[in-house]
Amino acid sequence: MKLSTWNVNSLTARLQHVLDWTAANPVDVLCLQELKLTDDKFPLDAIRAAGYPHCAVFGQKTYNGVAIMSREPLHEIVRNISGYADEHSRVIAATLASPAGELRLVNGYFVNGQALGTPKFDYKMSWLRGLRDYLREELALHERLMLLGDFNIVPEDRDSFDPEGLRETIHHTTEERDHFRRLLELGLVDSFRLFEQPEKSYSWWDYRMLGYPKNRGLRIDHILVSDSLKLQVKACTIDRAPRKWEKPSDHAPVIVEI
DNA sequence: ATGACGCATCGAATGCGA
Numbered sequence: 510m511k512l513s514t515w516n517v518n519s520l521t522a523r524l525q526h527v528l529d530w531t532a533a534n535p536v537d538v539l540c541l542q543e544l545k546l547t548d549d550k551f552p553l554d555a556i557r558a559a560g561y562p563h564c565a566v567f568g569q570k571t572y573n574g575v576a577i578m579s580r581e582p583l584h585e586i587v588r589n590i591s592g593y594a595d596e597h598s599r600v601i602a603a604t605l606a607s608p609a610g611e612l613r614l615v616n617g618y619f620v621n622g623q624a625l626g627t628p629k630f631d632y633k634m635s636w637l638r639g640l641r642d643y644l645r646e647e648l649a650l651h652e653r654l655m656l657l658g659d660f661n662i663v664p665e666d667r668d669s670f671d672p673e674g675l676r677e678t679i680h681h682t683t684e685e686r687d688h689f690r691r692l693l694e695l696g697l698v699d700s701f702r703l704f705e706q707p708e709k710s711y712s713w714w715d716y717r718m719l720g721y722p723k724n725r726g727l728r729i730d731h732i733l734v735s736d737s738l739k740l741q742v743k744a745c746t747i748d749r750a751p752r753k754w755e756k757p758s759d760h761a762p763v764i765v766e767i
Numbered sequence: 768a769t770g771a772c773g774c775a776t777c778g779a780a781t782g783c784g785a
Contacts, residue, residue, distance in 0.1 A: 518784085519774055543784085545775065571775055572783075621784060661785070680785065713785070716772035727785075759773080759785080 510607055510767050512538040514657040514730055516760035519545040523758055524552050528559050530751050537580050542618035542659045544574030569598035575616050577603050593639030609741050613651035617658035624679050637688040644695055648735060656733040662689045668728035680729060697733040700745040700765050712747050713760045721752055732765045741767045
C-alpha cells in the first residue's frame with residue numbers, strides 16, 4: 510500500500526498535474542495541501558474518474574485548504590485541530606483500512622511563520638502546540654497513525670541546501686526544530702530517515718533564482734509514522750519528476766510504502 | 768538588496784508563500 514503527500518500550490522492550477530502524477534504513480538492515498546479553493550470548487554468528478562472515489566475535503570478561498578484522496582473508503586473524518594480554534598483550513602484527518610489494520614491519517618498544512626519575532630511566527634508556535642496536544646489524543650485512540658503534509662520545518666541541517674547561511678531563519682529556527690522533535694517524542698518517526706537516502710534530498714525549491722536547477726531546496730514535506738507502524742514501512746521516497754514539468758508546484762510529492 | 772517567481776484576488780497592485 511502506498512500513501513503520499515503533495516503541496517500542489519493551487520489545485521485549480523495543478524489539477525492536470527495531479528491527474529498525470531497519479532496515473533503514473535497509482536498510489537492508494539494522496540494527501541493534498543494548499544488547495545486554494547472552496548469545497549464546492551473541488552474537482553470531485555475528475556478525481557473520482559482518476560480512481561479516487563473517496564475524498565475528504567477541507568477547502569478555503571484563496572489560501573490554505575487540505576484534502577485526502579483515497580481509493581478505499583474514509584471514515585471518522587475530522588476537519589481542523591480538535592481543541593484548537595483556527596480560522597485557516599489546515600488539517601483534515603480520516604481513518605481507513607490498511608494491510609496492517611485500521612490506519613489513522615492526519616494531513617496537515619503547517620503554518621509558514623514568515624520570520625522569527627513576527628505575529629505569524631507566534632501563530633506558528635501556538636498552532637504547533639495545538640497540533641501536538643491533538644496528536645497526543647489521536648495517538649491514544651489510534652495505534653497506527655500517520656502524520657503527512659507540508660510541515661514548513663527543516664528538521665536537521667542536512668535537510669537544507671544552506672544550513673549555515675539560513676541558521677535560525679524561518680523553517681530552520683531552534684523553536685521550530687524543537688517542535689518537530691516533540692512530535693517525534695509523542696511516538697512518531699520520520700519515515701524518510703528509516704532508509705538510506707541520497708545526499709541533498711529536498712522536497713521544495715524556490716521558483717526564483719533557479720532554485721530547482723541549482724538544487725537549492727529544503728526538505729519540509731514529511732511523513733511521520735507511529736512506532737507500531739515503523740516496522741511495516743518498506744520505503745519512503747521523494748519524487749522530483751513533477752518539479753521538472755511545465756508550471757510545476759514548488760513542492761514535490763513524498764511517498765511511503767507499507 | 769525585500770527583489771526574484773507563481774498564484775489568487777471583482778480586474779491592478781498587493782498579499783502571501785518559504
